[in-house]
Amino acid sequence: MSIKAKTGRWNFLIFSLIVLLAGCASSQSKVKKEESSKAYYKLGIAYLNDAVPNPQKAYIEFLKSVEIDPENKDAHYAVGHIYAQRQDYPHAIESFEKVISIDPNYSEAHNYIGKVYEISGKDAEAIMAYQNALKNLQYATPQLPHWNLGLIYIKQKKYDQALESLHEVRKLEPTNVVVIDKIGATYKEQGDSEKASSFFKEAEAMRKSVEAPK
Numbered sequence: 001m002s003i004k005a006k007t008g009r010w011n012f013l014i015f016s017l018i019v020l021l022a023g024c025a026s027s028q029s030k031v032k033k034e035e036s037s038k039a040y041y042k043l044g045i046a047y048l049n050d051a052v053p054n055p056q057k058a059y060i061e062f063l064k065s066v067e068i069d070p071e072n073k074d075a076h077y078a079v080g081h082i083y084a085q086r087q088d089y090p091h092a093i094e095s096f097e098k099v100i101s102i103d104p105n106y107s108e109a110h111n112y113i114g115k116v117y118e119i120s121g122k123d124a125e126a127i128m129a130y131q132n133a134l135k136n137l138q139y140a141t142p143q144l145p146h147w148n149l150g151l152i153y154i155k156q157k158k159y160d161q162a163l164e165s166l167h168e169v170r171k172l173e174p175t176n177v178v179v180i181d182k183i184g185a186t187y188k189e190q191g192d193s194e195k196a197s198s199f200f201k202e203a204e205a206m207r208k209s210v211e212a213p214k
Helices: 004-049 054-069 074-087 089-103 109-117 125-132 143-155 157-172 179-192 192-210
Strands: none
Touching: 004 054, 004 074, 054 192, 074 109, 074 143, 089 109, 109 125, 109 143, 125 179, 143 157, 143 179, 157 179, 179 192
């Protein structure tokens, strides 16, 4: 092998080593940022879970978290929650949209943004958000958007759709008396007194069962 070829080979190896070391350093830096961001997020959650919650301090910590790691979806969700509690709905929507842009399967954000839309009088957007929440088959609490859909359909007098959603909630929470009562009330609004009475009786029997001495 000529001296020129050997020199070229060594230059290539040195270059590869530099690239590898730079990649490792970049990876370590990313991990440190993520860990620091998570620490601020957890501190914010702790402020919210205090015996006397402090949303303002929590908000500050959540902002630090997303500043360090703009991809921290949980921190963006927490910021959105704070804005929603303050009734700052435009900023809440902005935060939840950021969460969804990072993770389209973040069903909690879809459900929460749906509630914010609904409060803001944007029923069509709310329905779409609730439906998007249900697209994730791994969502742990699909009864929440189903319930929200049921209520919004009742408000719109779309009773068939409301009942479809409420029955989905009942499948997931078969002993939820509030849900059973709401199904009965919806049948009553629809004009089906017989079915309404059946669900009211079921709910009452369930209440007596719970209240009975053991």
